[in-house]
Each structure stands twice: as C-alpha cells, then as structure tokens.
Amino acid sequence: MNLQACDLDAKPAPDAIRTVSKVRAAALRVCCALAMLAFGAACAFADGVPAERSFTLPDTQVVDLPKASNGIDYQLYVHVPPACKSVAKKCPVVYMLDAEYSFPLAATIVTHLSDRQRIPPLISVAIGYPDKSHYHLDRTRDYTPFFFAEGGYGAEMQKVSGGGPAFLKVIEDEVIPYVEKHYPASAEHRTLVGHSYGGLFATYAWIDAPSSFENFLIVSPSLWYANRKPLQAVAEACRESAFAEERKLFLAVGSFEEQPENNRRMVSDLRAMNDELMRCGKRKVASRIEVFEDETHASIFPTALSTGLRAFYQ
Numbered sequence: 001m002n003l004q005a006c007d008l009d010a011k012p013a014p015d016a017i018r019t020v021s022k023v024r025a026a027a028l029r030v031c032c033a034l035a036m037l038a039f040g041a042a043c044a045f046a047d048g049v050p051a052e053r054s055f056t057l058p059d060t061q062v063v064d065l066p067k068a069s070n071g072i073d074y075q076l077y078v079h080v081p082p083a084c085k086s087v088a089k090k091c092p093v094v095y096m097l098d099a100e101y102s103f104p105l106a107a108t109i110v111t112h113l114s115d116r117q118r119i120p121p122l123i124s125v126a127i128g129y130p131d132k133s134h135y136h137l138d139r140t141r142d143y144t145p146f147f148f149a150e151g152g153y154g155a156e157m158q159k160v161s162g163g164g165p166a167f168l169k170v171i172e173d174e175v176i177p178y179v180e181k182h183y184p185a186s187a188e189h190r191t192l193v194g195h196s197y198g199g200l201f202a203t204y205a206w207i208d209a210p211s212s213f214e215n216f217l218i219v220s221p222s223l224w225y226a227n228r229k230p231l232q233a234v235a236e237a238c239r240e241s242a243f244a245e246e247r248k249l250f251l252a253v254g255s256f257e258e259q260p261e262n263n264r265r266m267v268s269d270l271r272a273m274n275d276e277l278m279r280c281g282k283r284k285v286a287s288r289i290e291v292f293e294d295e296t297h298a299s300i301f302p303t304a305l306s307t308g309l310r311a312f313y314q
Contacts, residue, residue: 057079057104057107057108059079059080059081059082060077060078060079060103060107061077061078062075062076062077062078063075063076063078063178064130065174065175065178068170068174069166069169069170069173069174070163070166070167070169070170072129072138072141072142072167072170073129073130073131074127074128074129074130074170074175075099075127075128075129075130076099076125076126076127076128076175076178076179077099077103077124077125077126077127077128078123078124078125078179078183079103079106079107079110079111079123079124079125080123080183080184081110081111081114081121081122081123083114083121084121084122084123084183084184085184087184090184090185090186090187091120091121091122091123091184091185091186092120092122092123092186092189092190092191092313093122093123093124093125093179093183093185093186093189093190093191094106094110094122094123094124094125094191094193094309095125095126095127095171095175095176095190095191095192095193095213096124096125096126096127096192096193096194096198097126097127097142097143097193097194097195097198097201097202098126098128098139098194098195098196098198099126099127099128099129100128100132101301102126102193102195102198102301102305103124103126103128105301105302105305106124106126106193106305107124109302109305109306109309110122110124110309113306113309113310118310118314119309119310119312119313119314120313122309122313123179123183123184123185125175125179125185127171127175136153136157137157137160139153139197139198140152140153140157140158140160140161140197141160141161141162141163141167142163142164142167142201143164143167143194143197143198143200143201144161144162144163144164144197144200144201144225145162145164145165145200145201145204145208145230145233146161146162146164146226146229147161147162148161148162148225148226148229151224151225151226152197152222152225164201164204165208167201168201168204168205168208168209171205171212172209172212176190176212188214189214190212190213190214190215191213191214191215191216191217191309191312192205192212192213192215192216192217193217193219193305193308194217194218194219194221195219195220195300195301195304196219196220196221196222196297197222197225198219199218199219199220199221199222200221200222200223200225200230202216202217202218202221203216203218203221203223203230203233203234203273204230204233206218206237206247206249207233207234207237207241210243210245210247210283211243211245213247214247214248215247215248215249215250215312216247216248216249216250217250217252217304217305217308217309217312218249218250218251218252219252219253219300219301219304219305219308220252220253220254220257220266220270220297220300220304221251221266221269221270221273223266223269223270223272223273224263224264224265224266224269228269231269231272231273231276234273234276234277235276237280237282237283238276238277238279238280238281238282238283239281239282240282241282241283242282242283243282243283243284244284245284246284246285246286247283247284247285247286248285248286248287248288248311248312249277249285249286249287249288250287250288250290250304250307250308250311250312251270251273251274251287251288251289251290252289252290252291252292252300252303252304252307252308253266253267253270253289253290253291253292253295253300254291254292254294254295254296254297254299254300255267255291255292255293255294255295256294256295256296256297257295257296257297257300266297267291270289270291271289271291274287274289288311290304290307292304292307
C-alpha cells in the first residue's frame with residue numbers, strides 16, 4: 001500500500017485546496033487511518049508471531065472434585081510425568097497446598113530434577129479451589145488446626161478458623177483415594193508440602209495423621225499461630241502420641257523471617273520445633289532443618305522445595 005498517497009502533511013497547490021471537497025477530505029482521512037492500521041498489523045505479524053500466545057505446562061490437568069465432606073469445592077492440579085505413565089511401577093506422589101503458586105513451581109522443579117536423575121519421577125498433586133476470590137478465607141478455614149479469634153488475616157477471617165481437622169479428613173478420605181484410583185500413584189510413598197499457613201497444616205498432619213504421609217516438607221510454618229500453641233502440640237505428640245514407623249521431616253525457613261518486632265520469630269520457632277523432634281520420645285523421626293540465607297517469607301518456597309525433595313529422594 002502506498003502510504004505517501006495518504007500523506008495529510010503534503011503541501012498541495014492552492015487550486016487543489018479549493019477544489020477538494022469536505023467529503024473527499026474525510027475520505028482521505030479514512031484512507032490514512034485504514035492504511036496505518038493495516039501497516040501496524042503487518043508489522044505485528046511480520047515475523048509470523050501471533051499477537052498473543054498462551055503456554056500450558058505439559059502433562060498436566062485440572063480436576064474438579066465433587067463437593068467435599070466439609071461442604072467445600074476443591075480442584076486438583078495434577079502433573080504426571082511421562083516416565084510414570086510408561087512403567088508398571090507406581091510413582092511417589094507430592095501433595096501440596098496453595099495450588100496456584102505451588103503447582104507450576106513443583107511441576108517444573110520436579111521435571112528438571114528428575115530429568116537429570118537427581119530424584120525419581122514424581123507425581124505432583126496440588127489442592128486448590130475453583131473460586132479464586134476467597135484466598136484468605138480458604139486458607140484460614142482449611143489450614144488452621146483450631147479456632148483462634150485473633151491474628152492471621154484479621155478478626156473477620158479468624159471467625160472461620162479451625163477447619164484443619166475437617167480438611168485433613170478430606171485429603172485422607174477423598175483426595176488421596178481419588179489420586180490413587182485415577183493415576184499411577186504409590187500408596188506407600190507420599191509427601192506432604194506446606195508453606196506458611198500450609199506449613200502449619202503440614203505440622204498438624206504429622207501430629208494427627210502420621211500414617212498418611214511418609215515425608216513432611218514444612219516451609220516457614222506459622223508456629224506463632226494462637227500464641228505458639230502449635231509448638232506445644234508438637235511437644236505433646238512427642239510425649240504422648242506413639243507412632244513406631246519412621247517419618248522424615250524437612251524443615252525450612254528464610255533467614256530474613258526472624259522478625260521479633262512483628263511478633264514473628266519464625267527462625268527461632270522452627271529451631272525450637274526441630275529440638276522437640278530431635279528428642280521425640282514416642283515417635284521415630286528423622287528431621288533436618290535448613291535456614292536459607294537471604295530468603296524471605298515470599299521467596300523461600302522454590303529453594304525449600306528443591307532442597308527438600310532431594311533430601312527425601314536422592
């Protein structure tokens with residue numbers, strides 16, 4: 001297309017100005033507008049690249065589960081690597097919370113490490129929610145092991161706190177059976193991963209249901225919750241709740257998470273938890289703690305996940 005023919009900045013002769021009608025001038029402007037649009041589109045597709053293109057993680061799917069026994073709708077984000085589809089042997093499963101951020105990280109980290117023989121092929125399953133608009137409410141309800149009126153995301157959200165036992169029952173009775181029925185998932189080798197409130201939940205799962213998981217990857221758990229009552233629960237389990245089979249716990253926290261001025265002594269609290277596990281009288285525990293330098297509460301998860309999975313499976 002000849003763009004020069006539509007150049008409104010050209011200097012016509014005086015006689016031409018007098019003879020060009022208003023209609024022709026309007027048509028000329030339309031011509032220029034269409035030409036520029038066509039020129040822009042041609043540039044956008046000059047290299048054969050569409051204006052927008054989405055990316056989908058390979059070997060993944062999202063499953064809507066029936067309404068759970070606690071009355072909540074859940075989704076499963078599932079990654080089954082090709083190696084788990086092509087062999088008769090079933091693969092270990094990594095179960096995670098906070099699906100929207102944990103799942104894409106886990107699927108890529110697991111694939112990367114497995115492809116390089118650092119860990120065996122693992123199935124990743126993350127539990128999420130169809131409605132993404134209730135993030136704080138869903139986490140408060142499902143990840144806290146008991147009701148507490150203060151703290152967390154505020155008093156309004158704390159009104160629904162304490163749903164952890166019901167959520168754990170959903171995982172044990174509904175999520176795990178579904179996964180082991182529909183995928184080549186091992187019933188003997190399960191890992192539970194939780195971060196922040198999710199780490200609090202994973203701690204509670206070890207206390208209340210140690211038979212459900214072989215490994216617990218606990219990242220920056222909210223042990224400050226309810227005036228540090230979770231630490232008391234860990235000590236009580238070690239004194240009074242016997243479990244003979246060994247369970248592995250990998251504890252991780254970032255060095256920048258020690259913030260006593262904000263009533264968040266997350267490094268000190270996790271070390272205190274590890275001390276309890278090291279002298280756990282009624283349970284057989286193999287625990288390891290890592291304080292990662294220069295990591296914050298927001299940045300710690302990928303490093304902890306990669307290191308923890310290698311600690312369990314290398």
